[in-house]
Amino acid sequence: MLAQIKRLGADSLLYAFMNVGTKLIAFIMLPIYTNFLPPEKYGVLGLIDNWTSMLTFLIIFGTDSALAFFYFDTKDKEKRLEYVRNVMYFRLFIVFLLALIVLIAGPWISQVLLKDANYVNLLYISIATLFVDSVTIVVLMVMRFDFITKKVVVYTILKMLLMAIFSYLFLKYFITTAEGILLGRLLGFGIVFLLLFPSSLKYLKPKINFSSLKEILKYAAPLVPASLAFWVIANASTFFLQAFHSTKEVGIYLAATRLATIITLLTSGVQMAWRPYSMSIKDKKDSPLLFSKIYLGLLVLGIFGIMAIATIMPYLIVILGKDYYHAYQYVAIVSAATFLNFYYLIISAGLFFTKKTTAISVTFGIVAVVNTVLNIVLIPEFSIWGAVASYLIAYMVANVFIFRKSQQAYFVPVSFGKMAILFVSMIAAVVAIIYVQEKDLNWLYIIAAWLFVILTVVVSRIDKDFRRRS
Structure with a gap:
């Protein structure tokens, strides 16, 4: 019992460090963004971020809580793997549908959302970022369930740090618009995606159990x-x-x-x-x-x-x-x-x-x-x-x-x-x-x-x- 309490305390401290670390990086980047971007351009970035947040909500669809329940509800390793694959492919399927919609109606969405159809490239970049991040998030979530806490903390902070560094470099040397920040974000997330790709291969095996997927969605929907x-x-x-x-x-x-x-x-x-x-x-x-x-x-x-x-x-x-x-x-x-x-x-x-x-x-x-x-x-x-x-x-x-x-x-x-x-x-x-x-x-x-x-x-x-x- 003492060992479990110590692990809880150690994990809590690591996650607290991760939480504060990511918030500090975001706080440090705020004045960098605002000094490069006037309010109009920063507003565009904010609208794209909120659009991405809405799409992320659709992609997750409560499956994070559902996976946590079913993952710990069984001791069978194959069954756990099955649940993770189902969640992974459900999320990627939603990303694919959203990408299809953006490809078909991107200029119209850009006009409605940002009052300028020429911002459609920002929508394309946001969808690409959602794809790589969807895979990464599932892998890190399973690591958290398996109490591989140090790796979760390292990869999460690394993702935020790379995003910040590349966003700054794009803004300073290449594109002084919201597009520069989004490209930096995509590159940073992409590197972490590649680093975690070997760990994600077992979850990307095209094998879906629709009965288990139905269980997950039934739990997630409420x-x-x-x-x-x-x-x-x-x-x-x-x-x-x-x-x-x-x-x-x-x-x-x-x-x-x-x-x-x-x-x-x-x-x-x-x-x-x-x-x-x-x-x-x-x-x-x-x-x-x-x-x-x-x-x-x-x-x-x-x-x-x-x-x-x-x-x-x-x-x-x-x-x-x-x-x-x-x-x-x-x-x-x-x-x-x-x-x-x-x-x-x-x-x-x-x-x-x-x-x-x-x-x-x-x-x-x-x-x-x-x-x-x-x-x-x-x-x-x-x-x-x-x-x-x-x-x-x-x-x-x-x-x-x-x-x-x-x-x-x-x-x-x-x-x-x-x-x-x-x-x-x-x-x-x-x-x-x-x-x-x-x-x-x-x-x-x-x-x-x-x-x-x-x-x-x-x-x-x-x-x-x-x-x-x-």
Whole structure:
């Protein structure tokens, strides 16, 4: 048992290193991209990335979770191999269908998506990248299942690193457009594909069991709506911005959202550790009280993290280049939504303990509709602020519903009203800070905003909650 615990700890540390490493590479590349690409061109890249994200969702179709279930459900090596082949060929079949559609209707899709049929080459490159990455992802997923953790970490970081290096080289010496980045990405992913190709040969043997494939798809299909909902909430606003305004607004909004992921450097480690930790202690007598302290502690940490982002952003945003300066005003609010995207995983503990996770899928399905309606209503009038508000409101609604459902399943003695007041007070203070920065008012007003939040925390007496013993 001790050996298993040590392996879990070692693997968790390696995956945490991988997670932070890939995020840091993406964060470092952001100012490189924005200094080479003006907002219009960066907006094109963002739209292609969101298009690729949507296609990736279609290709995966919930088969990652399904393969994990069936792979560990059998000890038969041949049966495991059969499941992996079925998933591999299902994904490649979807890639083939998508490639066919792009070959036939590429210029029309480019015109609708990017308002320019001449960008069709970007669609071709994205499909080619999806092909090589689809094979790579399946191979790495099986390595993860077989606990070959070091190789997973090395190849994942190598893939991101090669993508970054080649994208930079293409931008600097060959093509100063989104096409340069996409070609660099294809080359980087392609090299990792070639390195993993010997390992993938056994999964590419043309031998499909349609009975097993049916099992996999039957398991996977119910997971698809939740994945689609997450995609809509995260990405739909960019397409509405493109439709109602311009690619320039898309570029500025995406630069802000990418920079807002700085908050995940604080939350990603907790996110990876939370599920096994919470599951391991859920049946202990004092666990609900401990969870209440964790809920409040993480919320307060997030609140002051977002406040700090709002305060420093006008100085940090300069790394993106002068064309993106005004993106600073959106970053803190998007960071708040990004934090809520993490926080719902914490406060939904009761739903996982009692196997009532369907409530999460239903909630995000409803919230995706709410988000879409808000985008349609707010973006035409308020442009980027409409997209930002839609994103934040969507995750606020999701957290409220999920917390209520989780409390019904597994009660944690924590005040919803107190948490809501703390979060809303922070949002009000962040809006005030942004207003002061936009109007170039005295910096003492920013200190006043901080004092307001600190006073709210003090008055709420969360110190009593942390000292509570029963």
